Every structure is written in C-alpha cells, then in structure tokens.
Amino acid sequence: MNITVKLFATLREGRGKILEMECKEGTRIRDILHDLKIEEKEVAILLKNGISSKMDVVPSCGDYLSIFPPVGGG
Amino acid sequence: MQNYFGYQGTVLRVNLTEKTIKKEELNLDDALKFIGGRGLGTKILMDEVDPKTDALSTENKLIFATGPLTGTSTPTGGRYMVITKSPLTGTVACSNSGGYWGAEFKFAGYDAVIIEGKSEEPVYLNIADDIVEIKDASFVWGKTAGETTAAFEEVYGKKVRVATIGPAGERLSKISGIMNDRGRAAGRSGVGAVMGSKNLKAIVVRGTGKVNVNDALKLKEAFSKSMAKIRENGVTGQGLPTYGSAVLVNIINENGVLPTNNFQESYFDKADEISGETLAEKFMKKKDPCYRCPIGCGRYCEVDGIEGSGPEYETIWGFGSDCGVSDLGAIIKANYWCNEYGLDTISASATIAAAMELYQKGYIKKEDLEGAPELIWGNAEAVVEWTKLMGQVKGLGAKMAEGSYRLCESYGVPELSMSVKKQEMPAYDPRGIQGIGLNYATSNRGGCHVRGYMISPEILSLPQGLDRFATDEKAEWTKIFQDFTASIDAVGLCLFTSFAMGADDYADLYNSICGTKLTGNEFIEIGDRIWNLERLYNLKAGIDPSEDTLPKRLLEEPISAGPSTGHVNKLSVTLPQYYKARGWTEKGIPTEEKLTLLGLEAFK
Known part of the structure; x- marks a missing residue:
C-alpha cells in the first residue's frame, strides 16, 4: 500500500520534503519512521491525515503522515 | 527612600499639557499585589482613567511599565508593556514588547512612566538616568520609525534606545503600534494612536544603573535551573532558535487550521512557499534576538534591498494565506512597511x-482603489502597496487604517471582519481548535493569541496534548493559561519561556530577585487577580459580556476543506463552563465572593 510521508523542519535534512512510501499491510507508523531512520524521540507532532495520531497506529493505503520535530512559536 | 529589590522604586509622571515631570515613589503594596508591567499598569489605569473616557482624548493616559525582572539577568528579562484604554476595542489595552528599550528604561532608574494630557506641538521625551526632559520633536514628526530612530542616534549616539510611533500613529490609525529598537513592537490595540493623540513622537532612553537583587545566590540557582530547561526543551532549545515562530506555518496548515482568504478557508495549498523552512532557506540574513534571550527566535531578513526584523509567524499568515498570497518576498516587504509606518502587522x-473579501463581494468597487493594485486574493503587490496606503492613512487606506471592523461596518457588513471586540484575530482557525476560540472570545483586549496560548496544548502537545476538537476541560485550561500568562507578562519575561518553564520556575526567579516568598500557585493566582481587574475595567467601560463571542462565520459555517472539515467553534458549550471556572455569574460578571477572594472588592 502507498503512504505519503510529509517531513518538516530539521527532519527534512537528508530525507526530503514529501516521500511516497510503499508499505506492507499492517505496517505501523513506528515501522515507517524506523525505515526513515527517524528516532521516536525526535518526533514531537505526529499527524495522520491532519489529525493527531500515535506510533502504534496502522495507516491505510492512501493515508498521509505529517511529522514535526519539537517546534512552536506564535 | 527604602531599598528596593527588583523594582527601581520610582514612577515617572509626565504631563504634556502642563509640561511637568514628577518622580513619584512606587506604591509597593500595589507592586506586591499586581507584580508590575501589565498588572501594575492596569491598576494605575483603573485608579486614574475613567473607563468611559474617549481613548483618544486628553483624559486617557499612556503607561509604559516594566516588570521587576526587566533589566535583570533572568532569561528574556527585557520586556515592557504599554497600558492604556484602547481606541480600537474600547477595552483595556496592554501591548507587550521585547527588544532592548525596556531594560534600558529600567537602567535609567524607573519602573514605569505615566504620560498624561496632550502637547500642543509634537514633542519627545528624553530620559538619560536622572535627566528627564520634554523636547521639540518637529524634526522627526512625519518620519518613519527607522528614520526617527536613526535621527535620535545622530543626536544622542548609537547607544540610545528609542520607542517611537510612525506616521500611522501620528495620524491616529486605530491599528497603529509603538516601535522600539526599529523592529520590535508594542503592536496591538492601537496604542500608537494614543501616543499620537498626545503629540508624543518618541521616548528616547539611556540608562547606566542596574537592578538590585535580593538574593544573588538564590538567583544564580534559579537562573541555572531555568536556563537548563530552556536549553533542553525541544521548542525553546532547537525549534524556535532554528526557524523562529514562522515554523508554525506548516504545522498549523497540516492541521487544517491556517485561516485562508479571510477565514473563508482553513487550508492553504501553497503554505510551504511561505513557511519558516523557506524563510530560513531563502531570506534569512541573521538572527535578531532580544535582550538576554537564550532562545533568539527573532529573524532578520532581506529581499530586493529591503531588510529588517521579522517577519513573525502571525505576520506571514496575515499577509500570506489570509490574503491568499504565496510570495514570501512580498510578505517581508509588507512587514517592513508595517514596522516603518508603525502598524500592527x-x-x-x-x-x-x-478588504479583499469586500472587493470579492462587490462592496469595494474598482474605482474606489484609485489606481492602487487590485484587492484580489493572491495579489502580492496589493499587500505591499495597501500596507503603505494604510500607513500613510490615504484614500481608501485611511478607512482601512481604522481596522477591519470599522471598514466592514462602513459597508454594512461588520460580520465580514474577522475580529473579536473589534480587534483582528490571529493565525489559528478556532473552528478546528476549540480552546483557542474560547480564548479569543474572552480575551480582555479582544482577538488575541497571547492572552492564553491554547495552541500549546491543543496543537503542540505542551505541556500535554489535548484533543483540539473536544470541548471538555477547555474552559479550565483556558483560564489557567490566561492567568499564568498575565503573571509572566507582569514580571517582564517573554511568554515563549513558558514552553519550557513552569510556575515554580518563575516564582523562584521572582522570589530571589524581589525577596518575596510566592509558591508557583500563588504566582498564577496573581494572574487571576490581574485578569479580573482587566475584566472589571472592561465592564465599567461598557463592554457587555455579549461581546465575548466570535464572528458568525466561525460559529455557523463549517470548515469546507482540509483536515478540519466539518467543524465549527462550539462557544455556546465552552463559554458557560468558562464563566463558571472563573467564578463569575452565568452572565459573565465576577461575583463579590470572587472579588473578595482576590482582594479586588474595592473595584466592583
């Protein structure tokens, strides 16, 4: 199945902005991050289709993830 | 005179009608009860300015106030606030600024200056330690903030710190602010117009003193603890230093709550082009930190020979997605002109x-533009040129310089103004973030994000994550964030420290400097007192609790696309809960019990 991963801020370094990933059924978000060599502690905000999500969630084909390191402001 | 710690013990009183200058002793009882800055300034306003006063009349007063931590070694300890009655909202105004002016003013030996009356001719206030003088400002009247600052540096040398209005404040634009150190602003609620109405162009300061500390050893400990937290926290230690506040563009857009085309939409497909990432990659020249700031979120950018401080996240959103514009260079230019003319970005x-929505819907006609760039979504040239026309208070720009509410009202459609209590809301769509909507609706200075930054728990998961669509507990959270913020403002620290620091950390810094013995909870309770005093001022000013609301669009029209599709703000659920959490009546009036508890019974 296809999952789109959107990376932001420092997570883009050496990886790019938008990655199209081919994953096996049942792959958890945690596994996708592992493949991208992103450590869980680097992730502060994790969204699936724009809604807050968790590492153990299994995305469906066509879902997109938005992943941010600790950032903020205002 | 007694020995003060944290405070300088002196408040300046300058009457521009009589041309008199007095040095008064700080009321220490008030200082202990309201801390300083926003708290102390509001107490002075309540004591001295009838809430029903016309904000632009000679009876209004303009108060510049520092906190006890301003000018100390504490992280970000350089803030000052401008407290007055707002000409934009009719509420109490408190605009907060960083940079270096606040600390310099404190070094000159003062906690606050109260400006009264009105000068016949343009004047400025020159403060150099004990010397305080009212001087002729005709040579800088009409000049921009940058030109004015440069002119004073010519006269007094490069070390001088200048807080000044631009041409917009001189011409009483209700959305004008006060600029200091060129690129920092006490921007919101029209405080620049109040300064302009007094014919006061600037306050120029040099100070060589210092702030007395009660317990240097305790301060050293508290300082080290706070600094470690700021450095170790991902937001204050990495995110803000690397990308500045602009990093929020993508975060907010990915959540589908980046207001676009005047809140008609909430997702901007070109967000990455105006993001903090793009700003860092293409336009940032250097960092531009404030006094004693270990975070350093300020940016300094350049485009086409125009350079200066900023833009901040809110500015990028406003000139960017909210106008449908994806040209970051144009946004940097519009930000520059706001700073020069002295407009709130x-x-x-x-x-x-x-205005673009008014044009889209045919209320503003092409001939009204008098040849200026067309007010159509995405027109980058328009945001730059109309900023200038607002700054010059010229043509349709003069009408716009009154703010969006009065502009839309003049066409009979005030509901198209995305404002609360006539002040424009910032960059987060409250339909997809319930708590920030409640905060906008109840903020004591109208639409504002920095009275209670609910984005922190609802989007950034700090200090813990809250479901942004849920209404549960948002009232309690909003109240605590509002109170906590009021206390942080009052001590003179930057709100951004609160991403890393807790109430006990602030109390430790405050206690070590002032010799007080507050707990973290008591520190937050002072914020509750400040909040209620502001509320009482607004009620006396005739601001009805029915104004604790949001534009109809946000309550009735669901978001039409993106990750927050289908949501509206459920203020009718959260507002009654909020009044209850505050200890107010169901009509939003502080109860006698509550006021007695806070020691505010004299003001009911």
Missing part, C-alpha cells in the same frame, strides 16, 4: 484580507 494584514 496582525491587524493591518487581516484588514487587507477583509
């Missing part, structure tokens, strides 16, 4: 967005 950009 949030209100100015949101007013252009409102």
